[in-house]
Amino acid sequence: MRRKLYGYGGGALLLLGASVLLALSIGSAGFPPAKVWSILLHQLAPGGAEPPWTALEEAIIVQVRLSRVVLAVLVGACLALAGAGFQGVLRNPLADPYTLGVASGSSIGAAFLILFGLQTxxxxxxxxxxxxxxxxxxxxxxxxxxxxxxxxxxxxxxxxGVVVQAFLSAFVSYMVSLSQGVVNEILFWLMGSLSKRNWGHVSMLVPFVAIGLPVLLYYARALNLFVIGERPAAHLGVRVERTKLIVLLASTLLTAAAVSVSGVIGFVGLVVPHVIRLMVGPDYRLIVPLSAIGGGIYVLWADTLARTLLSPKEIQLGIVTAFIGAPFFGYLLKRRKASI
Incomplete structure (x- = not known):
């Protein structure tokens, strides 16, 4: 298992690093990857000769793009980890924060605070x-x-979950109809986006990932035993109810953290853990860490498409992930129906 983890994990991290470098190079102000790499190295080890780029170019890479890229990776990690947690506890590949309504439920709280000006x-x-x-x-x-x-x-x-999600979406729409000056802010939560985000949002999200990831890694072995059923898992020493409660709360916490900075981004927690499971097998000791990396890569490229596909106009990130995730969800439903 450890050899698999190092092999797949190392490859996933290399892919993530390459994705970050390419995403930083793509945009209305295009930069060659060599220049991006030089600017990042200069930030890590400043000094020496005068750099061959302007202060504006450095600000675009470091302050605008890098913060958004890092935030996309963290949001993707949160949502994919939450999806892995829900799927492990419920033993269902169709479960994720979006299909169970948890993402919409979290957006209710955000929309309420925005509507009444209580964000801080x-x-x-x-x-x-x-x-x-x-x-x-x-x-x-x-x-x-x-x-x-x-x-x-x-x-x-x-x-x-679908019923509750539909009801909560209607409730958020009702709050939008009540709002006046904050309509655009609430619509942000409905469609999901990483625009106008900065390093402050990155620092806000880091503690949640630092809490959620170790918790799910700790319970990965118990989630493996859930596959054979809750009663056999209990006979093998798993404290079933406690495990379910902690994993579900950790997954909900990760979802809430992601929603609080990016709005509702659907299907990440559905697609990524399932693809990882197809690649590496059903072992959650592999699925959990690889889902975190894979989720970061997935949302990073979805956000890159969102900001460049119709440049200079930007598509909402939630729309891009829905275009990819909804057909995948339909495929899983069809496949599950055929296996019954």
Whole structure:
């Protein structure tokens, strides 16, 4: 397993590094990769001769593009990790923060704060904290709807998530209709975007990744045992209810953190862990770390497409991920139906 992790992990990190370098080079002000690399090295080791680029070029790379690229990687890691957590606990490849309504639930909290001008009532973490709370409430509502005679049916759970997501989306639309000067800000959460984000948002997201990733890595072995069923896993020493609670809360926290800075970006948690599972197998000790890297790569390239495809006009990031993820979701549904 360790050899697989080093092999796949090393390859994934190399792909991530190459993606970052290329994404920094792509834009309305095009830069060759060699110049981007030189500017980044100059930031790490300043000094020496006068650099052969202007201060404006350096500012574009470091302050504008690099912050957005890093944020895209972190948002993708959060959403993919959350998807891996949901899929592991629920033993369902169709589960993710978007299809279960947790992402929409988290956006309710953000939209509410924006509508009433309370974004900073307890500091910069106001939106993530409230988004986490509304995300947890949404998850509880989905479970309550899906529970039948004390059991959670997988198909029923997905349908309950779709119902709750539709209701919450309507509620957010209602808040948009009530708003006046903040209509554009609320619409930002509905469609998802990384525009006008900066290093402050990056620093806000880092602690959540630093908490969520180790938690899911710690419970990866338990998630492997969930595949054989909760009762056999309990006989093998897994504290089932505690594991489910902690993994679901960690996944909801990661979702809320991502939504608080980027809005609702759908299908990342669905597509990435499933593709990783197809590549490396069902071992969550591999799926969890590789999902974090793969999610970063996926959202990074989706955001690069969003800001360059119709340049100088920018497409919302959530639209790009939906164009990719919705057909993939349909494919999974068809495949699952055929296997029944």
């Amino acid at each position: 009532f307890i500091g910069m973490y106001s939106i993530p904290i409230v988004a986490f709370g509304t995300g947890v409430l949404t998850l509880l509502a989905v479970f309550w709807l899906a529970r039948t005679q004390g059991r959670l049916g997988v198909e029923t759970l997905i349908l309950s």
